[in-house]
Amino acid sequence: MSHDGRTAMLLAPFAYVDPQGKEWVTPAGWKVDGASIPWPLWSLIGSPWTGKYREASVIHDYLCDTRKESWTSVHWTFYTAMLANGVNEIQAKLMYVAVYRFGPRWDFDYRPACPNCLAVPYHVEAFTPPFDQKEFDSLKARIESGELSLEQALKESDASFNDQIKTLEIGKPVLLR
Numbered sequence: 001m002s003h004d005g006r007t008a009m010l011l012a013p014f015a016y017v018d019p020q021g022k023e024w025v026t027p028a029g030w031k032v033d034g035a036s037i038p039w040p041l042w043s044l045i046g047s048p049w050t051g052k053y054r055e056a057s058v059i060h061d062y063l064c065d066t067r068k069e070s071w072t073s074v075h076w077t078f079y080t081a082m083l084a085n086g087v088n089e090i091q092a093k094l095m096y097v098a099v100y101r102f103g104p105r106w107d108f109d110y111r112p113a114c115p116n117c118l119a120v121p122y123h124v125e126a127f128t129p130p131f132d133q134k135e136f137d138s139l140k141a142r143i144e145s146g147e148l149s150l151e152q153a154l155k156e157s158d159a160s161f162n163d164q165i166k167t168l169e170i171g172k173p174v175l176l177r
Contacts (some may be wrong), residue, residue, distance in 0.1 A: 007033050016059050016151045024077055026062035044053035053095060056081035064076065064104050067126070071105045093143055093150050098136060104128040109174060113166035124171035129164060 010032065016023045026032070056147065060078040063069055069077075079096035105128070109121040139156070142148035146158070 007031050010058070012138070014055070014058050016056070016077070018077055018080050019084075024059050024063065024081075026058050030062055030065075032058050052085045052087045055085050055090070056087070060099070067099045067106045070107070071103075075100050075103060090144060093153070094140055097139055097143065097150070097153045097157060100154055101139070101161060102129055102131045102136070105161075110162065110165050110171070112169070121174050122171035123174045124165075127170055129161060129163070135160060 008031070010026060010028050010030050012028050013025055015023055017023050056078050059081055064071075075096065077161065078099060079092055082092040082095060083119065087095075106124070106125060107127040109123050111121050115152040139148065139153055143150075143153055
């Protein structure tokens with residue numbers, strides 16, 4: 001554990017084998033900081049180093065840092081790793097939807113919504129949207145009540161993300177030749 005009390009270094013490789021048999025390995029020497037849970041949620045979900053989701057966060061941190069796989073695969077692996085480690089299904093869904101909606105995304109295109117923008121997609125290397133407590137609370141309540149399935153929550157999260165990103169100036173225009 002480092003002097004900041006949050007960062008730890010793996011002394012040995014740490015691996016997870018997903019339901020399809022793919023092995024996801026975090027190498028020895030890699031530094032991790034536990035689950036990236038916004039502090040206002042610590043009382044609801046737990047702190048970064050507590051809970052059965054901790055091991056899944058080691059794999060997730062490494063994959064988010066290295067970006068060797070798609071962001072969708074990385075976040076899905078976080079979800080399946082939590083379930084494999086015995087995290088309650090509702091809590092795993094909440095954490096997955098939270099990281100899917102508010103966690104990092106990389107290597108994606110979007111089209112700006114401004115009237116004077118070029119009608120070409122913009123490519124984004126990496127972006128992490130700001131956490132929105134009100135939006136998360138709405139998703140959480142509807143997931144917990146059973147009103148919102150995982151698929152519906154992801155679809156709604158994508159729509160909200162796409163609405164949000166169209167108003168931002170990030171990435172670079174992809175000019176077609």
